[in-house]
Amino acid sequence: MHTLTDILIKQTGLSATAVTNILTLLEGGATVPFIARYRKEMTEGASDEALRDFEKIVESAKHLLERKADVARLISERSVLDSALKHRLEAAQTLSEVEDIFRPFKEKKNSRAQSAIQKGLEPLADVLEKGDEAMFYEKAKTYVGEKVASVEEAVTGAQDILAERFADAPREREAVRTLMLKHGVLEVKKTKTFDEKGAFVSLADAREKVAFIPSHRYLALMRGVKEKQLSVKMVVDVARIEANIYQYKLPKNAKNPFLFEAYKDGLKRLLLPSLEREVHGLLKARADTAAIDVFGKNLHQLLMSPPVQQRVILGVDPAFRTGCKLAVIDMEGTYLAHEVIYPTPPHNDTQGATAKVVALAKRYAITAVAIGNGTASRETQEFFAALNAKGEVVLPYTVVSEAGASVYSASKIASEEYPQLDVSIRGAISIAQRLRDPMAALVKIDPKALGIGQYQHDVDQKQLEKKLQDVTQDLVNRVGVDANSASVSLLGYVAGIGPKVAKAMVAHREAHGRFTCKADLLKVKGLGAKAYEQAAGFVRIKEGKSPLDNTGVHPESYPLALALLKNPDASPEGLMATFGAGEATLKDIVFELQKPGFDPREALPPLPFKEGVSDIGMLEEGSVVSGVVRNIVDFGVFVDIGLKNDGMIHLSKLSSKRVGHPLEVVSLNQYLPAIRVIGIDLARGKVSLSLVEEG
Template identity: 40%
Template sequence: MTNFSQSLAQELSLRPCQVESAIALLSEGATIPFIARYRKERTGEMDETQLRQLSERYAYLTELEARKQVILESIEQQNKLTPDLKNKILACQQKTDLEDLYLPYRPRRRTRATQAREQGLQPLAAWIEKQNHPQAQPQSLQQQAQQYISAEQGIKATADALKGAADILAEAIAEQAKLRSYVRDTLYKQGEFVSRIKTKYPEGSTKFEMYRSFQARANRIAPHNLLALYRGESEGILSVALACDESPLLAHLESQIIRAKTREIRDFYRTVIEDAFNRLMKPSLTNEVRATCKAIADRESIETFETNLRELLLSSPAGMKPTLGIDPGFRTGCKVVALDQTGQFLEYEAIFPHQAAAQREKAGHTLKRMINKHQIDLIAIGNGTAGRETDSFVAEVLKNLDRKPVKVMVNESGASIYSASEVAIAEFPNLDITVRGAISIARRLQDPLAELVKLDPKSIGVGQYQHDVDQKLLKQKLNDTVESCVNYVGVDLNTASKELLTFVSGITGAIANNIVTYRNQNGVYKNRRQLLKVAKLGPKAFEQAAGFLRIRAGKNPLDNTAVHPESYTVVEKIAQDLQVDLTHISQIPERLQPGDLKRYISDAVGEPTLRDMLAELEKPGRDPRAEFKYATFKEGITELSDLTTGMTLEGVVTNVTNFGAFVDIGVHQDGLVHISQMADFFVQDPKQVVKVGQVVKVRVLEINEKLKRIGLSMRSST
């Protein structure tokens, strides 16, 4: 632990005591959201990002240590473990360096060198190695090799013997850790990815046209470019190579290996080195560098996905109000559902506003009836097929109503996946798949976070090459993001779905199911302590979860705040001293003098926690998400053909990538704001300028109806 603490503290710019405390808490089963929020005193106020970085690096180093022990035991069993080798292994900080040291001792399949040893050529290779010395007396390779000719061993001539010896020497050279490290590093820093479209694909016939003749430095290539190359390669359209000037590499290897002054030995070694490089080093190290570049591209792309997902999950909720959800359609009609202020399904109708005039009129009457009957405040319209046409129809209906609900176009990505999922079937077993989709659209408007957690994040449509990146890492990072968002916002214990509860700190799927079951059987929760009556929810799970669960209008006002039950006595003491009733806890922060806070510091509750508590008491039950805003699409602009160059429109950012942002402007096809068109100043990272869900003003730069591409700009027109 001490060695880890020192190295991790230095690497992450933390104090060793912070590292040790955080690792101890993680080892005890505490979750990262819980530690970040309720154990600030122990960690020195480490935030979630620092804790996740620490957790990842600690796991890496733990795995590295375990691997070192396996390798040490393996080499020791071979009676080849020297003190120097042991020290080198123990000093390794990277898995790559460790595996390089282990390579000569790793159990392997039969190689050309193995066969040469079986032929008795190891002594010849050792003799040649001794000749590779500045003081060695010149001796004939041919004469020495003559001694190893053996029909029984399959060595018919001196050339066969020398070839076998060369294979042994080449393998030894290729397994030298320092040489492998140099070649790997050079390939990464100086190598270039070069791609060509295969000749059977004529110009303009593939989506990889920009990679027809492409090259970029391996250590500088943009993540989206590399992932596109690999996808094109896997689809058989592109040929992709990692090219590097090999002459300097070979010259360096020769300078490190060749010591002899005699020309015969020097020429022999040059051939050996060339074989070691081309046959044994270049293929494996090229693959390693390609894998390293892929891992870097994966991480950067996943980070972009994480950021987009976070912004989407934390999108402003329109609020829990009576809502109509509309899943638009032309031939099959529009599915309309009514939900109450808790998101419960009330009624369903199918309307056909895009067919005959009589059907359109009937659809209008149906819509009016549902709006009036259920006192609808919000109308959520899916932005897929027929979305803009349905939006125009709803606008017509609302013109003649005294009660005018707010209508919003809602991104319906993944709604169809949800509606066919086991989650949706369990929730609405008797409803049609299309009706479930309309319900999901409505709930996304009421509370995006509560609804979107039911989906696999990959189906939401805010990723970049999401099917090409490391799927295990992607799943882990996205789950971390969802967990972080859910705990940041907090969860209403009496309305939350099982799926939402699963992401609350300390709550497993089984416990989430039991929480809902208890609620269904016993009615709404009246206080947080009731959670301890839930099956499988013990004191540890309660400690981890309670602060993130809210009970509105419960017996204790503190249950509707992020104040943890373990700190209730502190708040009660402050309230008593200030003569404030707990029903008016919002008065506590304004009455408490700044200097008085220190009076309540104890071993259990420090100043950071007290500050958090006061901030929470200022607005009990507040939602930390931003105020709700929505885009207003321009009337009459519903199809790509309606656009003209120079037109200024309002839209919503649907995805942010490394090369720009996609914006929904209401024409069924998102437009691209390239990174060069995002601002009047240089933009290095699009995420610093825009975020998913943001309402933006854009200008149409280019329209390509054939390819269905729209070029947009956020720069000033001057």
């Protein structure tokens, strides 16, 4: 019988020792970031992504093993679990196989077959299954009586029993399932309520092969079905299946038409509808996984956007009628001041807006402006471009996604951080903060509100939530968190801490002052030895008692790190032997000592600033523009090129080589210096772009 370890070795490719070690660590309460960073020798250097996959495989494998045990028990209670059946069950590698084995033994209520069985027609069905037409018909006559009114009722009852047997047979289900997955077609039709100008026009009257339908298109189809715009039917070659039944399923010397009709009925009435639901479930699961994976990768890139440090930033939340909200934050991210200006229609008060912005810029020495990309963003950029052209002050600006800013503004977190400020001003602060330190700002917002995926409301919400939590936790710990300045939201993602202890940490430093060393964390209420072990390597304490406290060196390795500082030329072998450390741990310590306080985001290209603005009327096909990637979906990339609407690079225009997914070529917030304009729709304000060189 396959054990959990056997399954994990096969599916992960890790050794038995590594699998056992990882299981032991996880079961002992160790977090993925801690295992990935500080237990490399035990895991063969598995990354946090690999360990997250390991967790999923563990969950799936446990579910499979539990279901096998349940099925074995249930079959034993209802029938005989003979050695052959037991062997098949133990050898099953998927839940579908297990359920196929169990299906004939399930209790079925109110089916036509069960009704026939209750009338005592099962022995007649056994006769029919052998194929002799004459014998079957004669036998059917003997069943006419109190429970069976006629020969026809007896015949039909026997056929119903065999139809259900056929539909429940594991071999038949597997054969038809495989045919459906390999050669099935989704036939899409308009409904009576179809909107000819709606979002599903491009999908209507389409035929999509089950084996090749892209995940994003499947989710789009299902949204169309949900909104009663489309109907989707799964089509297979029924004639081919029936021909196979006739040739291979019927007894060779007795092609009984009653038997053939029973099997065809089982196919059309029971098996195909059942498998259609099952295949839709598989397609949905596959589409969910793909969409959630894209969402996770987009979130990864968004959170890892390089911070803009050493600048006083003006955050701008653009608007028309209600005015643009301004908020100033200093180099440490502390809120300083706010204003409201009305440079956009219908007010067009550029003079008053200029006076307020110049006053703020001079008073607080503003050196950067973050403009939200929502309503009136284009007009607000024009205002700042004109302001810069006058020369009294020059404020380089960049456009940042304001997705989720309104969600943050109205949140409990925002009301606790800025209780004295209006909701609209909190939004401007969020826009400024996400330029200064994207990770610190964005962890305060529900990732689903960040506008960085597709169909996030159509996919499995529990899986999506877990993926986003996992990605955020892994990245926060990879970067490290300042224990003396981080918010409750950010601290809550540190391995071993969580929201409750994070609140206790902030309360502790407010009551007792800053943490002076990592050991001070043990003074926090609720932060015990286990939590400290998990968290200590990921928190940073600047200007603490020990310089090691501002590094990713875990306190358990301080003796080794201090020995290395004292004698940099010491033999690596000798150090490892003396302190019982592995080579991977020693390499990590050396790296941390060479780059104390290193932030991996600093190695990424900085976000571009600009002083002027583009106009769609200035563009023409063949123009070359620059821009920043704002969103990535399966079919392409949306790029901010300084216009009201983002430009679109279709998947086919990302590279001259074949590209399976945009993430193979670009990343979120990536600056693209040279993009060619290949199409302009002035009426709709849309621009088509390309990264493919001409010629």
